[in-house]
Structures are given as C-alpha cells and as structure tokens.
Amino acid sequence: MSQSDVPSFDDLLDSATESALHLEMRDQYAVSHENEHFRIWKETGERPTDPDSPYWRAWVSLVRRTVARGVPVRRVRIVSEPVTEYIRYEYAGTPVNLAAGEQVRWLARRRASDIALPGNDFWLIDGRLIRWNHFTGDGRSAGGEMCDDPATAKLCATAFEAAWERATPHSDYKV
Template sequence: MPAETPLEDLLRSCTHSALHLEMRDGYMRDDPLFLRWLDGHRDDPADRSSWWSPWLQLIHETTARGVEVRRARVVSEPVSEYIRFEHEITFRNIASGEQVRWLPRQQTTDLALPGNDFWLIDGQLLVFHHFSGEGDFVDDEISTDPQTVKLSHSAFEAVWERAVPHEDFQLH
C-alpha cells in the first residue's frame, strides 16, 4: 500500500477549508484514466462502484466533517483534450462533496495568479504542486509564509468569484 502523501495527511487533519487552484491545460497525459477516456471509455455516474476511489473517499470524509473543499480551474479556450476529459469526470468530484468552478484563462488577465497550482489548507498552509512542461508531477513544496498564503488566498478567491459553477460551464 502506498504511503500517505503530505496532502492526504493535511486533508485528514483539515478543520474548515481546503482550496485547490488548477491552472494547467494538461496533467500526467500517461494517466491510465485519461488514456482509457481517449480510447472511448466513459464512466457511468450511476455505477459508483466502478469509479469511486480512495482519493474521492478521502474528499468525501473531509467534506462530511464540515470542511469546505473548493476547486477552481483556469482553462484555455478552446479547451485541450485533457480539459475535456477533466470536465467529463468532474461529476466524481461533485459526488465526493467538492464544489468545482471553471474560469476561461482570458478572463484572468487582470488577476495576480501564482505560478503554480496549489492547495490552501485552513487558510494557513500551502501545498504547491510542481509539474514538468509535459504535465508530469515533479514534487510538492510546502509553505506557511504569510505573504505567499495571502497572495494565494486572494488569487483563489478572485478566480472563484468570476468562475462558472461546473454544472453551468460549457466547453468551447
């Protein structure tokens, strides 16, 4: 069994909020789920046992404790195939209790955004995700620097305010 990641440990101990900002148009393009989707596989939302995962269970347990989990995605338009895939499987995130919104990148020109995707846990601790140019995970960086936390929180809330709830977001 794989060891818990620092993010999983942080979500287990989170008490009120977990905010996730995603800003890439593609991640881990060798992900078996993405490759199956490219081959035409589509999940049946009614068959939860076929797509439920330990990650979704963790998010479900986190939200069931009253923790607000919000994910905002900044995407280029027209969207990449990877974003089409993410959009289609986002019903999983919703089923786990996450709130998800989408914002076209061209609507972010006047926003100060950090250079990396992140999770902000309880408004105090940041987990920045570093990816290669191809979208492969490289490593995480943890920060509690007050200025960086403030910038990241402000950036997330600015994106969230403009973003469209998942159920209303149309792909272009």
C-alpha cells in the same frame, strides 16, 4: 518547509479544520496514475464515473470525510478556451468530484488576466498552509512542496477567491 516535509493528501485534508482550496492552472496534466484512463477515454470517450470504483474510491472517501467534518473543499480550474483534450477528460470526471462533496468551478483564462496568480497550482489549507503542486513542461508531476509563509498564503487566498468569484459553476460550464 521542504519537499521532504510534504504530507500525503490524506494527511493534508484530514488536518483541515476550516477550508481546503485547490487552484489548477494547467491545460494538460500527465500524472502517471491517469495515463491509462486518459488513453482509454481518448479511444472510447468513456471515463469511470462510479465514486466507489477502484479509480475514485480513495479520493472520494477523503473528500467525503473532509466535507462531513464541515470543511468545504473548493476547486477552481483556470483553462484556455477552446479547451484541450485533457480538460475535456477532466470535465468528464468532474461529476465524481461533485458527488464526493467538492464544489468545482471553471474560469476561462482570458477572464483571469488581471488576477495576481501564483506561479504554480496549489492547495491552500485553512488559509495558512500551502501545498504547491509542481509539474514538468509536459505535465508530469515534479513533486510537491509545502509553504507556511503568511504573505504567500494571503496571495494564494486572494487569488483563489478572485478566481472563484469569476468562475462558472460546473453545472453551468460547457466544454
């Protein structure tokens, strides 16, 4: 599969029938749709946390309908500690992910040293379809890529589950 075959996140999660797993491994993201909200958060310490706000509405709707079909949506964030300013921003918004129905855990990078991790963040759908999330060195999105190779899907599933088992639930993790 190529970059031109990358479905939207709506199509991807709407296609899930068993599971949607997301592994994040960067300490800094600079995706364009967050830039202004991140700037405001740095200035004020406030982040929109209303699941029905224009910023969150589409994502929350997508996760809610996915979970309503009985498909668990789980996310692990592997982070360096002490965490970066961006991770504190992400942490401040995580209650919305939880309100939508996601399960979110945090794993200190030092506790992931012996886990065989793929080289990029990913979504794994139903244990078989991978959407790689590529980023530039400064955290800007460099596009997605799809992969349906069974051995690679197994690597992603194994890595995710190992990280999930060690990770701390959001309710118990402090930044």
